[in-house]
Amino acid sequence: MDNAAMKRFAIKATVFGVISIAVMLQRSATKHIMITDASGVTIDRGTAKDAYKILVDRNVSDSQKGKLTIPLSKSVSSDDIVLEDGYMDHELLIHIDSREEGFYLDNAVVTDLDIFESAICYKENDTGSVCLDFKLDDFYVNESSLTESNTIEIEFARPSRKYDKIVLVNPVYDGESKESTSNTSSSDAALDVAMTLKELSEKDSDNNIKFFFTRTADVAATEQKRIDAIKASEADLVVEIGTGRDYAEEGVISRYNDIFFTRGLNNAAFADKLERNCAKKTGAKAIGIFALEDDDRFLMESTVPGARIEVGSMDSKFLESAGYKKKAAEGIYDAVLEAFEEME
Incomplete structure (x- = not known):
């Protein structure tokens, strides 16, 4: 390999290294992010034809026990998710700009919890944005985070x-x-x-x-x-x-x-x-x-x-x-x- 070729190889290796580090930093920065609280947001849930029941899978792994795990499409990042904690109505709403219409028709949420009275997905616009509406049986606080497997994990507890x-x-x-x-x-x-x-x-x-x-x-x-x-x-x-x-x-x-x-x-x-x-x-x-x-x-x-x-x-x-x-x-x-x- 002549000097010119070696120089080109070194430049390419350096660029690849910088990009790799940037990707790693971005992944680590979004690995465990608390989802934004947006209490008080007014939601237009559209018509009945824009809503459907969310599929619920009760077969949980050890790491999923006692949690609600919500899958996300590959295009969704933390910036596309807003959590609305409607505790006065015993309700948790999660707004997701998924850009994939009908994603939750085929992808189930996973939980072994028995605190949910209903789980409905509402269409919010024509570009794939949806609202996941979970009705709870009581007043709960929750902690939410994103995982490396591109899911939202939510844990619930009574306030005290x-x-x-x-x-x-x-x-x-x-x-x-x-x-x-x-x-x-x-x-x-x-x-x-x-x-x-x-x-x-x-x-x-x-x-x-x-x-x-x-x-x-x-x-x-x-x-x-x-x-x-x-x-x-x-x-x-x-x-x-x-x-x-x-x-x-x-x-x-x-x-x-x-x-x-x-x-x-x-x-x-x-x-x-x-x-x-x-x-x-x-x-x-x-x-x-x-x-x-x-x-x-x-x-x-x-x-x-x-x-x-x-x-x-x-x-x-x-x-x-x-x-x-x-x-x-x-x-x-x-x-x-x-x-x-x-x-x-």
Whole structure:
């Protein structure tokens, strides 16, 4: 081999090596990826002709025991998958841009779990995107990852088996109430604070506190579903976030159930923590804590410590400030930490 040929061979070998390393790095980067949480996404499920039952294979290998294993077409990557955890409806939806129409007509999911009430595949568009809709028999948390064999593996657990402390948050929905002179409706402000609280909790892994939310979009679950979620989520605390009307002055108010006496921490004490911490963080006046009226069934039927924090008047200009709502969320989070410290 002459020098020119040897040089060409060396260049080709170098290029091949670089490509191989890049492929290996890409594979390792996507080997175990948590699928994106997209709670609150509105789904158009199309018509009945666009849906069919998913095939379920009960013959599991040792590594598949206690899991739901979902095959993927070869063209699917982690960027093509979105998981929607609809725990309020005991539902798990997985949106897959598969680009292969009818893939799940011929490819079964694999599981030995008996927690599924139904499994349906919905067509989402004409390019192969589908939604796998799994109805569950109870309230579960899950962990999802991709495998080297190009499948999604999902494990399920009851909340208390995975988390030491659980909080159920109910951002009050007031969809009909748009008469406010402010640009922010009551329901929008409550949801904004709740979603900021969600971000804060997800960044704090040291405390192992799981926050569940009765809604994450501008739509609410039924009142009975919200009440049922207190027990189903195995919540240790419940927090209701709302706004008030007809305040004589700007500030925060907390309300509590004065009928049930809860062990470990009474409702009035928790209400005080919410009001005090929110006032401290936001700089708003602590107007007071008051007993709830009996029309708030969510808190009146709760048998775990709970309270409602009204982060301001519906007409408050403060609620148009993202900074104010962030401080209110921080105050709620601090109150929750104090509450768990007292309950221990």
